[in-house]
Amino acid sequence: MASQTKKYQVFRELHNRPGAFVVPNPWDAGSARILTALGFEALATTSAGFAFTIGRRDSAAALPREAILLNARSIVEATNLPVSADLEDGFGADPACCAMTVSLASEIGLVGGSIEDATGNPTDPIFDFTLAVERIAAAAEEARKHPFILTARAENFLHGRFDLDDTIRRLQAFEKTGADVLYAPGLPSLDAIRTVCSSVNRPVNVVMGLVGQVFTVRELSEAGVKRISVGGSFARAALGGFMRAAREVRDSGTFTYAKDAMSAREAESYMPDTER
Template sequence: MANQTSKHQAFRALHARPGAFVIPNPWDAGSARILAALGFEALATTSAGFAFSIGRRDSAAALSREAVLQNARSIVGATDLPVSADLEDGFGADPECCAVTISLAAEVGLVGGSIEDATGDPADPVFEFNLAVERVAAAAEEARKHPFILTARAENFLHGRLDLDDTVRRLLAFEEAGADVLYAPGLPSLEAIRTVCSSVNRPVNVVMGLAGQTFTVKQLQELGVKRISVGGSFARAALAGLMRAAREVKEHGTFTYSRDAMPAGEAASYMLDVKR
């Protein structure tokens, strides 16, 4: 069984080696075990996928820090892979809240996590620049006390603020504040991704699986992207399969969906066999 230190070393090595790697996003222990069995080298939690699994919308208000970390703990315990977590906005506006969240995240065995600059307030969706930087600095200071890789997220493009200059400005400030990885979800084009990658000196994470974006690993790697996540899109793909099956039964009274379902034996083969 890999310990937290060895997982951290493996995770850091993934960011240091040439080329890009994909870090998919399970939403529970079972999906984590399947992704590990497929040969992925690290995992990241998804607040959206977790929220959907408990019947809630994805928001910091809907997901408590305790619930998010408990979900992360179950994913950490499901495999020997390094796990990074979506830690929302740090669960509080104050920089100290971000630091406490990083400490608690390390306690559950996570070796990485992200802090975003989104406020959760539709009227004022992104933290003011100086406060956003202070929050990352506090998180980075705490992360250095643990085997932990901090990702700082600039959320402009997810909240209708289509300002690439400000996004790069924020990422550069987050880099200076001590973030290990930089991430601006929702960048609209390969050119925008290229601009971000060429502007910063830390590994860049890009999310795929958002509507309208079908760039390949090869394309992203050529632009300088280091890490590629999928956010909640694997969870949404699973929900789409559920919806197709349920609609077939409800609307047609047939069960042909079972032809495409994973066989029970295969599903069981990925899971932990607990003896009484």
């Protein structure tokens, strides 16, 4: 098993080399093993994918920090690849909570993580600019004590605030305060993505698999994107297959879904005979 320092170095190099790379999002140890076997170079957890597996909604209120980190730890232990984590809002409005979350994340072997500026409050969904920056500053200060790449997320476009100027203002402030990677999920167009990338000097993460326009790795790379994640969309794709199979059995009484299922032999081939 590669050391945490080695994984951090590999992850850092992926952000430094030319072009974009894809960091897919497993939701448990089994999906992490399969993505590792497929040849991806790094992984990132998905709070949404994890929430679906335990029957919860994707929110910091429904997913306590301990549960998120326990799931992340199982993924870290299932792969030799660098793993970054979706750390929600840092699990508290106080900047000190964000710093503590980074420290705990590093303790379990994660070499990166993202913290968002969403509050979880539908009536006031985005943290005030000043507090948002203070939270990332505290997280970045803690991250510098560890082999840890901090991603700062500006969530405007996921919460009905279609303000590209404010999103860029936030990302620029997060960069200035020490974030290593910048991320604004839900950007509406390739032009908007290109504008964000040209407005900052840190690597930019973009998520694919959401509803809306779909861009290729090549298009995103040419726009200036460095890292491409898929969020909970792989988990939702798996649930889509599950639902199609279940509805076929319920509605038709047939089992043709099995011809498209992964064979037991292939599934087992990705899993170790014993614990590492």
